[in-house]
Amino acid sequence: MDRPVIESAAVTREFGGKAALSGVDIAVPAGTVHCLLGHNGAGKTTLVDILTTLIPPTSGTARVAGYDVVAQGHEVRRRIGVAGQFSCVDMQLSGIGNLVLVARLLGAGRRAARERAQRLTAEFGLEEVASRPAAEYSGGTLRRLDLAACLLGKPQAVFLDEPTTGLDPVGRTALWNLVERLAAEGCAVLLTTQYLEEADRLADRVTVLSGGEIAAEGTSAELKADLGRLSVTLRFASQEQADSARSVLGDAGFAPYRAGSGTVVPIEAPRLVAGVVRALDAFGIEPEGISVDEPTLDDVFVALTRRTSLEPEEAVAWGPS
Ligand SMILES: Nc1ncnc2c1ncn2[C@@H]1O[C@H](COP(=O)(O)OP(=O)(O)OP(=O)(O)O)[C@@H](O)[C@H]1O
Structure with a gap:
């Protein structure tokens, strides 16, 4: 089997002597979506920050596209796309202006940058708004623009931190379709979410983090069969x-x-x-x-949270409504 595009082995991270992650292993092959699920503070963003070279692990190793995130961070950064909870677009520039700017920053010539930006605006359904300032975009449109920008470098691995938080159902479905397409085109996608439905719909595999540790790992169906x-x-x-x-x-x-x-x-x-x-x-x-x-993934969460020291109220919050 091919080596996973995103992999971590026994990764730990401490902040001021307190463990935010403890011995986390994950492996995401090309063409698959892997969801990191967990409550607030479970360690999802910390793991993404390590894999995208923003912070080093305290111990353990992580590789993306075959490169070590600490020793070869530059090589990693050339091969990844990252979209966080908050969009990084320049609100004064138009959608197409943003994409051209990012393509130029990635080293594309003027013409190639414009061509690539135009192709992505079409692929992401942004043509109608492309020449308007990003400040006028809705939350869902901004998120799509952000995702388009993160694909300009043709990444092998894409990291999406809670990409659908705050989106309405239409925006969420549009983003889900894009994520599915990314994987179909061969990207390894690591996505953090607090939405169980999102993991159920998108993920080839799911890792549930709780208190910085892996509480469960498997396909959604496996988790439901084991814990639901x-x-x-x-x-x-x-x-x-x-x-x-x-x-x-x-x-x-x-x-x-x-x-x-x-x-x-x-x-x-x-x-x-x-x-x-x-x-x-x-x-x-x-x-x-x-x-x-x-059984649903909600049950899996209730089962997992019952085994941790979370407050009962929090466990209830994950229950089916
Ligand atoms: N820079 C930091 N300094 C100190 N503690 C931190 C720092 N970053 C994260 N932490 C702590 O590490 C733990 C994991 O945080 P993290 O942001 O990774 O969780 P998360 O699962 O992404 O949560 P959320 O869903 O709220 O984004 C938390 O206890 C958090 O307070």
Whole structure:
């Protein structure tokens, strides 16, 4: 098998003696999307910063396109594209002006720069707005321009730090399509996200970081099979009823949790649905709605966060709504 384009081995990083990353291994082959998932402070940006040569690891090694990020940072930087949470475009310049500027900074001649900028504006659906100042762009359009700029150098590896944060569903879908196309064209894409749906849709593999450590790694399907559970979602007429139901189900040996306006009860097998209903019935509690749901990445998160020292409220925040 070809060597992965992005790889880290036992990478650690400390800030003021405190570990932000501990022994992280990842491998991203060409033509694939790898998602780094994790709560705020899990270490996602720190890992991206190391792989893009912004900061060195405290120990361990990382290579991109075969080059060591510390000893050969210059070679790495020539082969990567990076788009962060905040766009790096010059707001006074037009979209095309930004792309020409970046292409020129990358060493392209005047004509080649304009040609490349025009091709990318077309590919990214920016033609209509290309001559307008970037200051007039919507968040989604700015993000597309930023991504186009990061592809001007024809990178082998692309790093996207929470690329869809703050985008509306249309902007998000457009960006997802672009990411899929990048991978189809052979790029190795490492993407950080807090959106489970995003990882489920895009990722060939997922690494879940928690407290700077790898909590789980695999395909989305593997993670769901290993850590996800069938669950029963119950809806009640009142909060009081939902609270009583959680208490009754807890006493009956289930582990219900609140998720949005529903109550979720993980179960080991479909036959246990009857046990949930019986337990409620014994106390005269009647749900307004009941559904049985297949495992999702949300369940994986709940399972993983239960194993860490996170506050219960945080675990609930990842639950399905
Ligand atoms: N420059 C720094 N100095 C000190 N501590 C830092 C620095 N950068 C990151 N940290 C700490 O390292 C840990 C990991 O932070 P990091 O930004 O990598 O997390 P993250 O998963 O990207 O979170 P978010 O989703 O909020 O961006 C956090 O505890 C953070 O406070």
